[in-house]
Amino acid sequence: MFLLDGTWVASATDLVVALRCEYQLLARRAEVAGLIEPVEEGRDVMMARAASLGIDHERAALDREVARHGAGPQGVVVIEQPSVTSRAALEAAHEATVAAIAGGAAVVYQAAFFDGTLHGLADFVVRTPADGRGPLRWEPADTKLARHARAEALLQLAAYAWQLERLGLPAPRDVHLWLGDGSRTHHRDADLRPVLVDRVGRLRQLLDAPVSVPAWGTDDLRWCGWCARCRAAAEARRDVLLVAGVRTDQRATLVDAGLDTIEALGAAAPDAPPEGLRAPVFAKVRAQAALQAAQDASATPEHPEGVVRAEVADPEALALLPPPNPGDVFFDFEGDPLHVDDRWGELGLEYLFGVLTHRDGGPPGATTYFPLWAHDRDAERHALEEFIDWLVARRRTPGLADLHVYHYAPYEVTALKRLVQRYGTRADELDELLKDGVFVDLYGIVRRGVRVSQRSYSIKKLEPLYMGDDERDGEVADGAESVVVYAEFRALVEAGRADEAADRLEALRAYNEYDCLSTLRLRDWLLDRRADPGGGPAPVARPGGATSGGQVLGGAREPLHRLLLPRHQQHGALLQE
Ligand code: SF4
Structure with missing residues (x-):
């Protein structure tokens, strides 16, 4: 313009x-x-x-x-x-x-x-x-x-x-x-x-209309709070929209009731929900706001994100966690949602199936990780078959029949279903795994079971609670960057620069292994919280400044398929989802 x-x-x-x-x-x-x-x-x-x-x-x-x-x-x-x-x-x-x-x-x-x-x-x-x-x-x-x-x-x-x-x-x-x-x-x-x-x-x-600076957060214009432009405006006002789980329509109700900042909502009387907001929803967002306000108040120049805390919100949700089993698997895909090839024409390639397990006979906490790489459709089909066959065989191993596959957010299961459909293979095996409840989405359990003082429930934002000193320090910081690094890998392969390509692949492997390990540690942390059903605040965790990413509104680990959606469709209120 x-x-x-x-x-x-x-x-x-x-x-x-x-x-x-x-x-x-x-x-x-x-x-x-x-x-x-x-x-x-x-x-x-x-x-x-x-x-x-x-x-x-x-x-x-x-x-x-x-x-x-x-x-x-x-x-x-x-x-x-x-x-x-x-x-x-x-x-x-x-x-x-x-x-x-x-x-x-x-x-x-x-x-x-x-x-x-x-x-x-x-x-x-x-x-x-x-x-x-x-x-x-x-x-x-x-x-x-x-x-x-x-x-x-x-x-x-x-x-x-x-x-x-x-x-x-x-x-x-x-x-x-x-x-x-x-x-x-x-x-x-x-x-x-x-x-x-x-x-x-x-x-x-x-x-x-005459040119002027538009007011943010008024009823005259549509607005939501996703882009940097609105983040800055929301930050400046400590707007209640920054509370994880508050949708824009709920924000309007809260603002009308005078609860327009994180602090105001956090300090609101618990038994006086504004008209138009159901009491359980109000209780959730109010408790979330109180936690976030406390985290923000604990920020220091050295740790600008403050101290991340958590509390049990629903012990029954934590009770859904299956008992641990030595055969448990912690699983995470890396995918390139922009991949397209002439033969299949479809967009998207799951180029890495990352699998982490407890190490057989190893010291407590020792893990084994293996990546299944898939740089084209044939390899993707092969990796799918290898993973499913390995899982089926593992469940038949004495003592491991009750194993579960833990992942964070529904993407892993959605992608497996898509691959099974795409290649017309292992459908019966996947059906049986799903029917037996082998896959456990920890995001669903986190969402219902605990409250965390972060603005986002991305797994990376939860890590200060349970990863201790094992901070992410790799070259790849988040899902979006992994797509770019993977594109660089492919370009380097095409250019015949094998050593540099191998470096990129190693960075992706390390990133994925950390995600798998984080899933395991999160599962264990949730089990610990279940053992403490009193639900008091978790032990003070390390400051949250080490985590990456910066979206305003909550969500699981960056689901890349969503990044392809128009911005206005990417928003997702967390607690009411
Ligand atoms: S799309 Fe939403 S977040 Fe972005 S500028 Fe508009 S109102 Fe703000």
Whole structure:
């Protein structure tokens, strides 16, 4: 978005931003107008990798179109990307697009549109021959790395279709998405148009208002508290939204009742829930707020995160933990959600099955870890079969029949089911393991059984409670970074730099082994808490500053599949989930 001769010109991307977050749109405009300092979003490694893969995907699509139609006036015409702050450049690119279409181009790449208030670049505009469903027409198509059509992408396409119609061309019947898994989806433009008209109207209403700094947390605009921009605002106010488990609708109720900060909620009378909030929900968030306030109050310059504490919330939930067994397994996947290959077309590869057990005959606490690597689909199938076969055989070992497989968050079981379906193998074995309750999700037990003074219930945020001096110190800090390191590994292999590639793999192995060990220690810590059903505060743990990550709202270990979702879908209230 930029100011051109006194008018705010928006892009198709701004339309999407406004759909997701009007606060962000107006805050960005205030930045452009110089009213506020730009917010440092920090380096989002996943977004950067997704962007780079998105460019590859788009180029591959361009190559295919050129191979099919050839380059040139009746084939694929490439429009040079204009500078988005120059009226002359925007108009020239628009005219070049009009000329390409008028010249009969089969495909226009980077088709540019500009009508004085809105501009946009469609990845492709495709000539569609006359058929029983309509005359010769041009229809927009965008490449997206995602596996499914999303509202944001369709809104952009609808904007391009509208612009094509405004050129006097026959109305596009469909708009198209060329997805990361190789599929193409088609959507009727007429179904999208009412939403587009509504959203364009709202965008203009927002941008025609005088520029000002938008207020955070008011009822006028949508807001949620995920991005750096809102985190900073919420932090500054000690907003009650920072309490793990408080949803935005609950925040409104709490704010109306005057409980607008972590401290105010933590100190509220326990038996006086605000109207609109059920008493058990209020009790949960109030107790959570009190714990968080205590942790924050214990912060020092040396330990800015303060001391992490925990208390038993529901002894019955802890009673669900199975008795320990010498055969117990602590399991964790590492996956690349952006992986795609020509043969299968599907996105996502579980490239590491990490398995940790107690060491047979070893000293107390000694563990054995083995990684099953899978750098392609064949290896992924093989690793799946090897893991399931190993587990089935282990359960048949005398004394180990009652073993369980512990993991943190549902992702591991979800991924196993997906793999079994993908390869059509070991379905009966997995069914039996699931039926026998072999897999134990510790996140579910933590969520119900204990309260922790952290803002997030990511396993990394719990580690100060039970990992003692065994702090994470590896090269890989979190799930998003592991995806990037794995991409580096693959690039190094392709470049023939085997030694450096091996270093990357070792960093991933160490990261995964630590996650498995953390799962084991968490299980043991929960068993200790169960043995102390009085539920008093846990022993004072080491300061929380050693943990990584920094999301505002709670969640389990960073589930990478969620990182691919639009931001507004990533939010998840913790305690009520
Ligand atoms: S956290 Fe939510 S409200 Fe805040 S800028 Fe991000 S999307 Fe908008």
